[in-house]
Amino acid sequence: MRIFKGIAASEGLAKGKALVHHHASLAAEKQHILADGVPGELAKFRSALQTAKQTLQEHDASNISRESKDILETHLLMLEDPEYIQQIEAYITTNLVCAQWAIDSVTSSMVALLEQTDDDLLRERAVDFKDVSLYLIDAIKGKGQRRMEHLSEDVILVADILMPSELFAMDKTHILGICLDGGGRASHVAILVRAFNIPTVLAAGGASKTVNDGDEIIVDGTYGEAFIRPDHTVSQMLDERYALWQQHELELHQMAGLSTTTTDGHEILLKTNIQTSNEVEAAKACGASGIGLFRSEFLYMESLETPSEERQFQVYKQIIEAMAPKPVTIRTIDIGGDKVVSGLGIDEKNPILGWRAVRFCLSRKDIFTVQLRALLRASVYGKLQIMFPMISGVEELNAVLHLLEHVKGECRSEHIPFDPDIKVGTMIEVPSAALCADILAKKVDFFSIGTNDLIQYTIAVDRGNEKIAYLYQPFHPGVLRSIRMIIEMAHQNNIPVSLCGEMASDPFCSVLLAGMGLDELSMGSQSLLQVRKILRSVSYEEAKKLAEHVLSMDSYLTITTYIREWMHDRFDHFTTI
Ligand code: PEP
Ligand code: MG
Helix, strand or coil, X not given: CEEEECEEEECCEEEEEEEEECCCCCXXXXXXXXXXXXXHXXXXXXXXXXXXXXXXXXXXXXXXXXXXXXXXXXXXXXXXXXXXXXXXXXXXXXHCECHHHHHHHHHHHHHHHHHHCCCHHXXXXXXXXXXXXXXXXHHHHCCCCCCCCCCCCCEEXXXXXXXXXXXXXXXXXXXXXXXXXXXXXXXXXXXXXXXXXXCEEECCCCHHHHCCXXXXXXXXXXXXXXXXXXXHHHHHHHHXXXXXXXXXXXXXXXXXXXXXECCCCXXXXXXXXXXXXXXXXXXHHCCCCCEEEEEHHHHHHCCCCCCCHHHXXXXXXXXXXXXXXXXXXXXXXXXXXXXXXXXXXXXXXXXXXCCCHHHHHHHCHHHHHHHHHXXXXXXHHCEEEEEECCXXXXXXXXXXXXXXXXXXXXXXXXXXXXXXXXXXXXXXXXXXXXXXXXXXXXXXXXXXXXXXXXXXXHHCXXXXXXXXXXXXXXXXXXXXXXXXXXXXXHHHCCXXXXXXXXXXXXXXXXXXXXXXXXXXXXXXXXXXXXXXXXXXXXXXXXXXXXXXXXXXXXXXXXXXXXXXXXXXXXXXXXXXX
16 A cells, blocks of 8 residues: 655545546657667657547547637548648758657748738647647657547546646546646636535645556545555444534535624625635535636637637636625636636747737737627626736726726617626736736726745746645645735725635635625635535624734734644634645
8 A cells, every 4th residue: 555645736535547647748748869869769759640630630520619620620620731741740850859849940930931921810720739739749749548538437547737728628527536647726727626526635745657557556535545445444443434514514505595794793704715606506615705716718618619708607606696695706717827718829939928818818909809809798697896916007008998888888879788787806816916906906896816826936946847746835824914905995996805725615715805805705606505514603803803903913924833733623623734
């Protein structure tokens, strides 16, 4: 038996047989070869052409739309383009480099040429060539890769890396649990596994290198442990641990119909974060006061094509109607960073600081206005609030607000009804926005603090990188001061402020955040009842005192220790750390 200790990312216990998956990095690697290696690399390239065609044909056979079929057909034709093939072969032979490097180099020069033209069609062709080259490189590097859209039996997925888009494409009905070598609790994969209720352990060292397909494995997502080939005693101990945890979950259900009011009568609204419309039922079941964050970008990961205005309208309408009269905050697309959507040309060297969220939307107004129209159309079916992600300053905020007004104008002239009083807010998740919160507060109806990114950018620590996870500290005085300042600025300008990062779901943060004066907390519905239970058993006065004291402390270590002791003195059971 081997035990891997990692990060408890999604609660629950799962037992089953392992399926090991290795993520193929799509970045081409450069390798020089000798002249006698040329035939081997040419053969690799030829075989990659066949594999890529086969992959595309498999896609084509599945049930996808006409537009997606057209794109796939174009890609298939490109894989037969004699000039493209001949140029890559010549590059291998002349420059004595491996096939993947030749594919990457030839494609990059073609793309650079095509991107310079004024012809829209040719520029689109550049994106197609990039995609095709990724299929080819994937075929060379990803030998042994398996496609997981359809699984025939239940498995525990063990992987080195998992991208949000990969998880989205997988057949989750057969994934009982997940164990990953890396990742952080605030990464988007972590957020998704919680949303899909898949017990998960992250940062489990080199589990994917130790585990073999078919090995018995138990994933304990509550305590952050994975047991490989467990013996009988351990298995029994885990069953007992799980029974206790389930008992605790059952008890929490008594909280479902109650308000979140402190013992001295102060109410804090608890809302939920969702990624798909399927999560609305869970939000309603736990008695959420609304949807505080719908990450609409995941709608763009569901299929190969960008969702049409009609498709988006239907999804937004369904969520808004289901929650009415409670409010639904839909965040405009926050793609980029670790949320790469294929076919949109987002493939960057430094994506976290790159072409992300409103930065992408303001340069792809064609895509953005489609979303704004769909949102406005859906706004008449209940109470919609629109929220913009990754705003870094007033120019960006002005630009998106201006565009929204423009789209409203179009709707008016086309007699499309929309809610004239629709509330518009911004996320505060970039340090420059936090520092300018007083300026931004004058332009919007509400703030929502995105601590997942605010922590990442304030401390300069990648939220998904397990090697530096020890630095990712919600209780860092820099983060807490920033949150306090945002709340003060919002309140001085008479707007409400919510917090929708993962901090909102962590029971150890609940009392502190309430005491700091937040009006709302928004979190995955799995955590809402636990947070409600905690907040209902403290007074607002003591929460404020806690916040005041903690904000006078000078290090995250002392703050963490102090809060742990404070909480353990009052509560005896926590499932999340
Ligand atoms: C955040 O950054 O805190 C947030 C809620 O947005 P996301 O996790 O999608 O980046
Ligand atoms: Mg964010």
